[in-house]
Amino acid sequence: MMKPLIEFNGVGKSFPLYHSLHASFKSFLLGLPKSLKKFRSERFVALEDISFRVNAGETLGLIGKNGSGKSTTLGLIAGVLEPSIGRVIVRERVSPLLELGGGFHPDLTGRENILLKGVLLGLPRKFVSGKSDEILDFAELPSFADQPIRTYSSGMLARLGFSIITQLQPKLLLIDEVLAVGDVRFKEKCYGVIEGFKKKGVTMLLVSHSPYEIRRLCDRAIWIDSHRIKDDGPVGRVLEGYLKAMQQGSPNLHKPERIATKAPSHKQ
Amino acid sequence: MYSVKNYLDITIVLIAKDFKIKYKNTKLGYVWAVGYPLVFAGILYIAFKNIIRIKVDNYGLFLIVGIFPWQWFANAIYLSSITLISNASIIKKIMFPKSLLPLSTVLIEMVHFAISWIVIIVFLFINDHHLFYFSWVYGLPLISAIQLVLIFGIGLVVSSLNIFFRDTERIVSIMITMLFYLTPVIYPLNMVPEAFKPYFLLNPMTGIVELWRALFLEGFVLWRWLGISAVYAALSLLGGSMLYRRLKGRFAEVL
Numbered sequence: 001m002m003k004p005l006i007e008f009n010g011v012g013k014s015f016p017l018y019h020s021l022h023a024s025f026k027s028f029l030l031g032l033p034k035s036l037k038k039f040r041s042e043r044f045v046a047l048e049d050i051s052f053r054v055n056a057g058e059t060l061g062l063i064g065k066n067g068s069g070k071s072t073t074l075g076l077i078a079g080v081l082e083p084s085i086g087r088v089i090v091r092e093r094v095s096p097l098l099e100l101g102g103g104f105h106p107d108l109t110g111r112e113n114i115l116l117k118g119v120l121l122g123l124p125r126k127f128v129s130g131k132s133d134e135i136l137d138f139a140e141l142p143s144f145a146d147q148p149i150r151t152y153s154s155g156m157l158a159r160l161g162f163s164i165i166t167q168l169q170p171k172l173l174l175i176d177e178v179l180a181v182g183d184v185r186f187k188e189k190c191y192g193v194i195e196g197f198k199k200k201g202v203t204m205l206l207v208s209h210s211p212y213e214i215r216r217l218c219d220r221a222i223w224i225d226s227h228r229i230k231d232d233g234p235v236g237r238v239l240e241g242y243l244k245a246m247q248q249g250s251p252n253l254h255k256p257e258r259i260a261t262k263a264p265s266h267k268q
Numbered sequence: 269m270y271s272v273k274n275y276l277d278i279t280i281v282l283i284a285k286d287f288k289i290k291y292k293n294t295k296l297g298y299v300w301a302v303g304y305p306l307v308f309a310g311i312l313y314i315a316f317k318n319i320i321r322i323k324v325d326n327y328g329l330f331l332i333v334g335i336f337p338w339q340w341f342a343n344a345i346y347l348s349s350i351t352l353i354s355n356a357s358i359i360k361k362i363m364f365p366k367s368l369l370p371l372s373t374v375l376i377e378m379v380h381f382a383i384s385w386i387v388i389i390v391f392l393f394i395n396d397h398h399l400f401y402f403s404w405v406y407g408l409p410l411i412s413a414i415q416l417v418l419i420f421g422i423g424l425v426v427s428s429l430n431i432f433f434r435d436t437e438r439i440v441s442i443m444i445t446m447l448f449y450l451t452p453v454i455y456p457l458n459m460v461p462e463a464f465k466p467y468f469l470l471n472p473m474t475g476i477v478e479l480w481r482a483l484f485l486e487g488f489v490l491w492r493w494l495g496i497s498a499v500y501a502a503l504s505l506l507g508g509s510m511l512y513r514r515l516k517g518r519f520a521e522v523l
Contacts, residue, residue, distance in 0.1 A: 015521050016521070016522065075520070078361070078362070078363055079363030080359070080360055080361065080362065080363050080520040081520055081521055082517040082518070099361060103357060103358055103360075103361035103362055104357065105285065105289075105355075105357065105358070107288075107289045107292065108285060108288065108289070112285065112288065115281055116281055116282075116285055116358075117358075117362070119274070119277045119278050119281045120278060120281075120358065120362045120364045121362060121364075122270055122274050122364070124273065124274075124277060125277040125280065125281060
């Protein structure tokens, strides 16, 4: 029996809070013992006691409200974050986080960014340069190949990001809401690629707020609510529970600091 | 997970990237690599030779030979302090050996220094100085390697610390300015009063500047200074990599 590709065993992740971290050097030094204590105690808990396994070839959807910890989970798998407690095991070549506008250098051209990203992912330089035309073609950006990335629109960036990662033959793919932008036609093209990967046995984790996407692409879903796993199982069941909870409105939404952004529709 | 070949590829691409970004929008491009230290040396020459009238023969040559290695040190360390922050968008998305960022910064500045050897030779020629010593064949790579390791170690420290305390880059630039006047770049070491000399030994750049000066102007490798500098370089790399290892796991979460 093959070992699972990804294993989370009792994983917790907390982040230092912004204000305690960026205190000035002076105030930090002056109250060193106190600041150290503060630094350790004032933390935001993003994930608590998360355990799950993903087998090779699975397509897993991560669903949950904004801020529930989905992206943190992907960050842990990608290896850019380390768990505060518990263990994360990933038995595959590093895979990048495919995220909106992320991981590009604004002053480099599209082609240069492709090379940079490819080698950082551990692929040979020659292989990546050989692939760059294919990548640009798929992203439908050949005429922008030698323009700096900062001139790209967000749709163009998403297209480039998606095609870099997918054309470089990944075995494990982490997709964080990247399919949300891009026009309908390109989206359809991306679905095609993902479905092709599925047939080839590529393992994929998909964060999405679109029930349609999750239902269409995933076999299994994990619902993360308030930093913990609420449900893990077949897409139909998990999604149904999640949508039902969203309609009822979870009590968390009514915390005072969130009302400003979420509440207008309730009030009127 | 990464092979030596991967490390090499990443370093090459990072260096190419920085060169492109640095020179893309400049008209004079690589001329700046030697232009800035030359202007700097010219100003110091006027101040110290013409006005203060320092008693050093061939002062222009003396200055040039000290300033180029100093520039490598100063620029590489300052730029290292900001390299991880300016590459935050990559660090947050891709897991890769992040120490290659300060390493490529230090290597880029080493390339600038190597370009400056041409300027040094031109100055030797203008001054009717001896133009080549056999000791350069082993002296240049040897001293360069020691200085590279020394700077890389310090670069690891300042780049890692600056992520957590942004004041680090300010402190670094003040320290570099201070250290410039406390390193025998604009004056020879033998002008330093005996009482101060032990403190100069504590400055790792004292030995490096002395080594370059003796190598370029007299064709000697000062083995004692080489030994001392090698110890400083080893300590710097050891300290730098220890700190980097401790902190690297938290880079992405605070950037």
